[in-house]
Amino acid sequence: MKRQAWIASAATVGLLLSLNAEAHIVSVRLGDFFMGALHPMTDPIDWFVWLGLALLGARSGREAARWLVVAIPLALAIGLWIVLLSGRLPPAFISDALPLLAVGLLLASGYRLRTIGLLGVVAGLMVLRGAANAAGLRLGADLPLYVGGLMSAGYVAMTLLAALTARGIADEAVVAWRRIGVRVLGSWLAAAGLMLFALGLRG
Amino acid sequence: MNIRWGACALIATLLALPASAHEQAGLIGGLASGILHPLTGLDHLVAMVAVGLWGAELGVPALWLLPIIFPLVMAFGGVLGVMGVPLPVPEVFVAGSGLVLGLAVALRWNPGLRIAAGLVAIFAVFHGHAHGMELPRAANPLGYGVGFVSSTGVLHLCGIGIGMLASRPGWQVVYRGSGGLIAVIGAYFLMRALGVLL
Numbered sequence: 001m002k003r004q005a006w007i008a009s010a011a012t013v014g015l016l017l018s019l020n021a022e023a024h025i026v027s028v029r030l031g032d033f034f035m036g037a038l039h040p041m042t043d044p045i046d047w048f049v050w051l052g053l054a055l056l057g058a059r060s061g062r063e064a065a066r067w068l069v070v071a072i073p074l075a076l077a078i079g080l081w082i083v084l085l086s087g088r089l090p091p092a093f094i095s096d097a098l099p100l101l102a103v104g105l106l107l108a109s110g111y112r113l114r115t116i117g118l119l120g121v122v123a124g125l126m127v128l129r130g131a132a133n134a135a136g137l138r139l140g141a142d143l144p145l146y147v148g149g150l151m152s153a154g155y156v157a158m159t160l161l162a163a164l165t166a167r168g169i170a171d172e173a174v175v176a177w178r179r180i181g182v183r184v185l186g187s188w189l190a191a192a193g194l195m196l197f198a199l200g201l202r203g
Numbered sequence: 204m205n206i207r208w209g210a211c212a213l214i215a216t217l218l219a220l221p222a223s224a225h226e227q228a229g230l231i232g233g234l235a236s237g238i239l240h241p242l243t244g245l246d247h248l249v250a251m252v253a254v255g256l257w258g259a260e261l262g263v264p265a266l267w268l269l270p271i272i273f274p275l276v277m278a279f280g281g282v283l284g285v286m287g288v289p290l291p292v293p294e295v296f297v298a299g300s301g302l303v304l305g306l307a308v309a310l311r312w313n314p315g316l317r318i319a320a321g322l323v324a325i326f327a328v329f330h331g332h333a334h335g336m337e338l339p340r341a342a343n344p345l346g347y348g349v350g351f352v353s354s355t356g357v358l359h360l361c362g363i364g365i366g367m368l369a370s371r372p373g374w375q376v377v378y379r380g381s382g383g384l385i386a387v388i389g390a391y392f393l394m395r396a397l398g399v400l401l
Contacts, residue, residue: 012214044345180267187275191281191352194278199338
């Protein structure tokens with residue numbers, strides 16, 4: 001009993017004397033790379049837009065979807081560079097609401113884009129999202145590492161999402177309700193984007 | 204023994220995290236607020252279920268067109284509400300939608316896709332407008348939008364599910380009865396909106 005009391009007391013003192021954990025590797029070595037890679041994961045708009053683009057790519061066919069894997073990381077990097085050069089972030093209701101609305105409307109319409117059209121849409125929207133992700137760039141951060149992280153996240157996420165969604169909806173033999181489900185999801189995304197746009201305008 | 208309990212209590216206290224008791228905060232708060240908003244207004248709830256029920260009665264393509272088009276049109280109405288654009292007698296249209304759609308279901312009215320879609324679209328604008336006007340300023344915009352739209356979509360799906368059950372033998376009475384109930388609730392709200400009832 002006495003031994004247990006000593007252990008409990010020592011544990012309590014240890015807890016009381018504990019300092020902040022230095023577990024966050026953001027400020028050392030490859031920290032800025034991970035910061036760039038994780039920043040899009042902290043924003044639900046990126047989740048929705050990336051998922052929507054993957055669905056759009058998958059519906060446009062496997063050949064078109066393959067281009068997304070290259071186009072998205074590049075467009076993200078271009079968007080970030082534009083912010084760095086201009087020194088201004090785009091208004092949230094443009095960089096957040098517009099991609100959500102555009103992706104949602106394209107999905108809801110059921111229109112199958114050609115490769116060049118798909119690339120144009122993706123490039124435009126991802127430049128906006130790249131610009132929005134520039135907000136996560138802290139002062140003094142290693143820029144190439146941050147951009148590398150952001151591009152890697154775009155590449156990995158899009159490869160996985162496009163592959164999964166292509167498997168789920170691109171095949172001609174896929175049951176009709178899945179395609180209807182994708183259009184309904186697009187409609188919901190567009191509606192949320194529209195609301196976001198209005199709320200952003202209202203301020 | 205007491206020392207052990209004391210130590211446990213002390214450790215538990217030290218490891219305690221802040222309680223997230225304020226549901227209106229952040230993305231999750233906005234989402235919760237958006238999901239609950241269509242569910243807490245009975246007039247809106249019954250009208251959305253009626254849209255799904257009617258879609259099931261009208262069959263393909265209305266069955267899958269309504270859940271695609273309705274959220275968009277409703278969001279457009281929401282934008283008008285958020286921007287403060289006034290619409291004439293919105294309460295009457297919102298309450299009247301329950302009565303009209305309920306009667307359409309109860310009477311198994313099939314006016315064709317264009318008329319049905321046009322009617323539903325008009326009601327959708329007014330429902331969206333009401334939500335836009337009542338939008339809590341503190342709510343996270345994305346969370347609120349996603350919650351509000353998905354909650355309305357789930358209500359449609361409930362209506363479609365009940366409507367599809369109606370194709371089974373003996374279920375017609377449930378389908379038409381649901382429409383009748385919705386019409387009665389709509390009539391009640393309409394009389395309140397017109398000032399006949401307090």
